[in-house]
Amino acid sequence: MVTVREAKLEDIKDIAKVHVDSWRTTYRGVVPAEYLNSLNYKEFEDKWKSRSLRGVFVAQDEKDTIFGFASFGPIRSDQEGYDGELYAIYLLEEHQRQGAGKALLAKGVEFLLHQGFSSMFVWGIEKNPSITFYQAFSPERIAEDSFEIAGERLKEVGFGWPDLSALKTTLNR
Template sequence: MEYSIRIAAQEDAKQIAVVHVDSWRTTYKGIVAESFLEKMTYESRERLWASASPDSVVVAEDTNGRIVGFVSFGPERTKEFDFDGELYAIYLLKEVQGSGIGRKLVLAAAEGLIKQNHQSMLLWVMNANPSKGFYERFLPEKVAEDVYTIEGEDHQETALGWRDLQKLAAVLKEKV
């Protein structure tokens, strides 16, 4: 099946919420507390995505208009690191993981950050996330480590970063 990549629209919030919740439930099953995953609701995530800046979310959709993945990005939030852009979230439905959509979405985030005049990009990934290796294929530097607590359980996370978004975009384009 073919997939297109486009900037999200306000009316995409409901489908983005489904991808967000379903992706968490498949990716983090057995990693984070089941009670946390069960408490995630489409409605709460829809409210979150309905309020997102329209120029900072990109979606992947199939030929039927079904959103199967998304990425969100913008300025680096903490100002603690020497990176000016951040990939906040990238989620794909399990059935399309490994199809190349993730790489296209990271490219869209890099290009979006470049358009916003950012030079570099940071992202946080939970160490137990089975997709961590996906990011590592694009040779980021390890920037920091932290602990993220969910339902009283600590989870190690790592900040990965790319100092040159132009270079990252070129590498991603080679593989697309």
């Protein structure tokens, strides 16, 4: 059983742990191991403490243990026709493919719609094995770019949903 709710300040430590641990499993073999091994909880906690938690949602189990999070808000890049963005969605490996990602996505889409956004964009590392999660909800592939982590050049793909209301309908099926 998964519960999705708005993140609170007292969740930051758990969000940081999920962030680091999920990066280490999701990007194993994609991002250099030295970089993944260098990630630490305290740095991620500090980064989360410096951000607003508006548009951040957590997934927790029946014991109230946080095992995933997602973050949404205004688009940060110039993508014609898109106004909202899914910044991040991460789940601990043992909780993936059980519906929590879809529940987080649905909560974020509702949030964006309530804030007046009509579309949503997301960047994903092309070699991320979880990129199929986005593809399951029929986005348009609208952009490509690349960036560097620890000397490794990584290609990223931009997906977009031009109609958030249609995505909400799909997610509620």
